[in-house]
Amino acid sequence: MRILFLGDVVGNSGCSKIMNNLLDQIKIHKIDFVIVNAENAAETGVGLTKEICEDFFKCGVNVITTGNHVWDQKDIMNFIDKENRLLRPKNLFEPSPGKGFEIYNTSENIKVGVLNLMGNVFMKKCDDVFESSKKFINEYKLKEDYDFLIVDFHGEITSEKNAIGHFFDGKATLVIGTHTHIPTNDARVLKNGTAYQTDAGMCGDYDSVIGMNKENSLNRFMKKDSVKHFPAKGGATLSGVIVDCNIETGLADKISSYIFGGQLDNN
Secondary structure, rough: OOOEEEOOEEHHHHHHHHHHHHHHHHHHHHHOOOEEEOOOOOOOOOOOOOHHHHHHHHHHHHHHEOOOOOOOOOHHHHHHHHOOOOOOOOOOOOOOOOOOOOEEEOOOOOOOEEEEEEEOOOOOOOOOHHHHHHHHHHOOOOOOOOEEEEEEEOOOOHHHHHHHHHHEOOOEEEEEEEOOOOOOOOEEEEOOOOOOOOOOOOEEEEOOOOOEEHHHHHHHHHHOOOOOOOOOOOOOOOEEEEEEEEEOOOOOEEEEEEEHHHHOOOO
């Protein structure tokens, strides 16, 4: 089985790239299951909407994960309670709308678990992610409750992401970092068989400052006249990873960084 995970979608540029290209990319790369982090997909670059979710599902996305911006578009609170293909970080303070983990059945009756977590360092306050992860591992087991487990760890710092990767090594198929919008060059299979990359990068315009208009961002850093952040609108790159999964073990045979189009596509 082959899984595609795409990092944080930013604004209209990232949305358009997915909606215009994903179905073809699924065929070209023989993808069986697609997960997309879409917490920045709204036109403003923060949050997401019901309409965006429905558009993504129509073009081949199986599951949408999120992070610290999940509630920035308020209408999503009602939608997330009705749509189990949309997740929020499991370790958000309870009670929160929606859920952070679900098991999905593919057309071939393969069970894919998707767990959405959020880091504690330099992030919005949420429950201790390591305690939450420990409770999860005590409750669910690879190849017993699901055939594969994908963990989206939405975090700010690389050390916290590294630690979560090692914590889940041998217990998850893939641990993939999101949130920082820059793809890291460390895709690998860890010692006990879990595929890992510190950050998947973003699906958006890389001629920017992490997806936001670069001129306005520079003005804000330099304390010049500026307005609220807004997304860059140039051609987008799709960024993420492709994982070849072993149905016998539930672990990863191979992980490859995935880059398509825009500023980062050097092919």
